[in-house]
Amino acid sequence: MNNVFVYCEIEGTRVAEVSQELLTKGRKLANTLGVQLEAVVAGSGITGKVEEQILPYGVDRLHIFDAEGLSPYTSKPHTAVLVNLFRQEQPQICLMGADVVGRDLGPRVSSALHSGLTADCTALEIGPHDDKKLGKHYDSLLYQIRPAFGGNIVATIVNPENRPQMATVRSGVMKAEILDPNYKGEVIIQDVAKFVPETEYVTKVLDRHVEAAKNNLKGAPIIVAGGYGVGSKEGFDQLYELARVLHAEVGASRAAVDAGFCDHDLQIGQTGVTVRPKVYIACGISGAIQHVAGMKESGIIISINSDENAPINQIADYVINGTVEEVVPKLIKYYKQNSK
Amino acid sequence: MKLNIVVLAKQVPDTRNVGPDAMTPEGTVNRSALPAIFNPEDLNALEQALRLKDQNPGTTVTIITMGPGRAAEVIREAMYRGADGGYLLTDRAFAGADTLATSYALSTAIKHVAPDVDLIIGGRQAIDGDTAQVGPQVAEKLGLNQITYTEEILSCQDGVIRVKRHIDGGVETVESALPCVLTVNGSAAPCRPRNVKLVMKYKRALAPMELPQGSGYGDLPYASEYEKKDYLKLGQLNCADIDADLNQCGLAGSPTKVKAVENIVFKAKENKILTGSDEDINALVQELLASHTIG
Numbered sequence: 001m002n003n004v005f006v007y008c009e010i011e012g013t014r015v016a017e018v019s020q021e022l023l024t025k026g027r028k029l030a031n032t033l034g035v036q037l038e039a040v041v042a043g044s045g046i047t048g049k050v051e052e053q054i055l056p057y058g059v060d061r062l063h064i065f066d067a068e069g070l071s072p073y074t075s076k077p078h079t080a081v082l083v084n085l086f087r088q089e090q091p092q093i094c095l096m097g098a099d100v101v102g103r104d105l106g107p108r109v110s111s112a113l114h115s116g117l118t119a120d121c122t123a124l125e126i127g128p129h130d131d132k133k134l135g136k137h138y139d140s141l142l143y144q145i146r147p148a149f150g151g152n153i154v155a156t157i158v159n160p161e162n163r164p165q166m167a168t169v170r171s172g173v174m175k176a177e178i179l180d181p182n183y184k185g186e187v188i189i190q191d192v193a194k195f196v197p198e199t200e201y202v203t204k205v206l207d208r209h210v211e212a213a214k215n216n217l218k219g220a221p222i223i224v225a226g227g228y229g230v231g232s233k234e235g236f237d238q239l240y241e242l243a244r245v246l247h248a249e250v251g252a253s254r255a256a257v258d259a260g261f262c263d264h265d266l267q268i269g270q271t272g273v274t275v276r277p278k279v280y281i282a283c284g285i286s287g288a289i290q291h292v293a294g295m296k297e298s299g300i301i302i303s304i305n306s307d308e309n310a311p312i313n314q315i316a317d318y319v320i321n322g323t324v325e326e327v328v329p330k331l332i333k334y335y336k337q338n339s340k
Numbered sequence: 341m342k343l344n345i346v347v348l349a350k351q352v353p354d355t356r357n358v359g360p361d362a363m364t365p366e367g368t369v370n371r372s373a374l375p376a377i378f379n380p381e382d383l384n385a386l387e388q389a390l391r392l393k394d395q396n397p398g399t400t401v402t403i404i405t406m407g408p409g410r411a412a413e414v415i416r417e418a419m420y421r422g423a424d425g426g427y428l429l430t431d432r433a434f435a436g437a438d439t440l441a442t443s444y445a446l447s448t449a450i451k452h453v454a455p456d457v458d459l460i461i462g463g464r465q466a467i468d469g470d471t472a473q474v475g476p477q478v479a480e481k482l483g484l485n486q487i488t489y490t491e492e493i494l495s496c497q498d499g500v501i502r503v504k505r506h507i508d509g510g511v512e513t514v515e516s517a518l519p520c521v522l523t524v525n526g527s528a529a530p531c532r533p534r535n536v537k538l539v540m541k542y543k544r545a546l547a548p549m550e551l552p553q554g555s556g557y558g559d560l561p562y563a564s565e566y567e568k569k570d571y572l573k574l575g576q577l578n579c580a581d582i583d584a585d586l587n588q589c590g591l592a593g594s595p596t597k598v599k600a601v602e603n604i605v606f607k608a609k610e611n612k613i614l615t616g617s618d619e620d621i622n623a624l625v626q627e628l629l630a631s632h633t634i635g
Contacts, residue, residue: 075479107480111476115595116594119469156598156599156602158599202485202517279633334621335625
């Protein structure tokens with residue numbers, strides 16, 4: 001009772017990276033609270049295949065829901081799994097990935113349980129809270145921390161009264177760390193029919209294409225990222241050229257994506273990909289918090305900006321005061337000259 | 341087949357153009373300091389609804405929006421593009437609502453004004469919160485199925501809708517019986533522009549909240565127009581109109597509370613400042629190569 005739960009998302013029989021990251025975070029939160037970590041996984045033909053991907057993160061109890069209709073993911077059956085399990089187990093915290101599945105499922109579950117849900121958290125902590133109006137004190141609530149309002153502020157959200165306290169987190173924001181490869185957790189094979197009435201299987205998936213990601217932003221050692229200051233689609237061609245010579249990947253800020261300079265897949269930041277490259281070259285990126293949230297862990301940050309006061313310069317190791325148009329070709333030129 | 345479609349739309353502050361006075365000292369949004377716009381993905385949602393209307397004569401598209409008086413602009417804007425009418429859901433009791441309290445108010449309004457709704461369509465998320473929660477929460481409260489991240493409605497026939505939707509790393513095609521809730525992605529087809537004839541027809545449409553205080557439609561300069569043309573009087577609903585439970589509305593009905601709000605100031609790192617000159621760039625590249633940072 002009152003444990004920390006993580007909903008583990010799977011593709012086929014493989015547990016998603018974001019879920020592994022959340023299990024690691026969940027373990028830490030459970031330790032702070034002095035409770036157990038439980039995981040939930042729902043799919044088809046997964047029994048015997050997911051346990052060793054989940055338990056080593058320090059999972060004390062793993063609930064497996066294995067039935068034909070649970071894969072591929074559809075909204076209502078997975079909602080029924082969580083809602084009915086949570087009514088029984090009364091978790092105090094539930095974490096899930098802030099990807100398409102988590103953002104489809106989380107709100108439905110929170111609506112059914114009348115519990116609070118915070119999307120796209122960038123940090124999760126445990127701490128006390130005083131409600132001054134009600135004069136009530138809470139010892140240990142989940143602080144759900146996220147940039148808000150277009151990235152201009154960072155808000156800490158709490159759910160004082162309703163349980164579970166639910167939060168979604170994007171892939172790459174937390175770090176996955178195996179706790180103990182031989183961690184002994186209890187595996188509970190649940191009877192799906194007891195949780196999911198037949199009437200819940202209402203979406204038919206007719207066709208499904210999952211492709212490997214077009215880019216490798218998450219794993220790239222060097223990223224050349226463009227912002228609004230790149231100026232145009234053509235301007236991005238220069239970034240691609242720089243990326244080619246440096247063996248880097250190209251990324252972008254939301255402003256550049258919104259302006260149509262590049263593809264949506266390239267977006268780095270709170271509502272895009274979170275990256276930790278060795279080198280991050282920010283070209284014409286001003287540095288809204290939402291963007292910074294997705295790249296601040298980079299090793300070396302180089303900012304090319306014509307605005308000396310661009311916020312991103314504050315976190316940069318090298319600041320080049322100049323336009324992207326002027327500086328990027330020079331970087332290409334001198335790299336070619338010097339690397340020979 | 342005639343369809344009864346509700347489009348959920350929101351007027352949002354344009355968070356892409358935020359000035360220093362955007363937040364009040366209490367940490368809430370100072371909406372009056374920001375330009376208010378039609379939430380971009382709600383326009384994509386409206387387009388999907390209007391396409392179904394084009395294909396299915398007799399279909400009605402009704403906008404429901406929650407907000408203060410000026411949010412009625414969203415309803416007019418949608419009517420200029422082909423929506424039939426709409427309701428402004430407005431009450432002080434709705435203020436301070438999180439996504440759950442918002443979805444309670446919206447779902448309760450839908451039960452009242454469109455009990456026989458076939459399809460509820462909204463944008464995937466609003467740019468002032470980016471949560472993507474209200475659509476699924478409304479669906480759950482109404483006991484309806486949902487299809488989120490819609491790219492395109494492929495067909496809608498005999499009470500079955502077929503939709504192409506975005507999933508992580510790909511696309512899938514799904515089918516659901518009506519009624520259901522759809523949320524639409526920004527990458528879906530853009531909304532058609534305003535239609536000049538519809539602008540002329542609806543430009544004087546007003547919700548009661550928009551009238552000068554203490555006056556009625558009869559006191560307006562074009563009073564006779566409002567008498568003849570009912571469609572110029574936009575729908576308006578408050579808490580009592582929809583029999584909403586006050587404990588589930590606004591701040592009181594919101595499980596999430598804002599504990600703290602911080603304006604983020606980045607901690608300055610010690611950094612090297614360079615110019616864009618050839619000498620500086622050359623030196624930088626040499627330094628990075630020497631330290632094996634690149635290359």
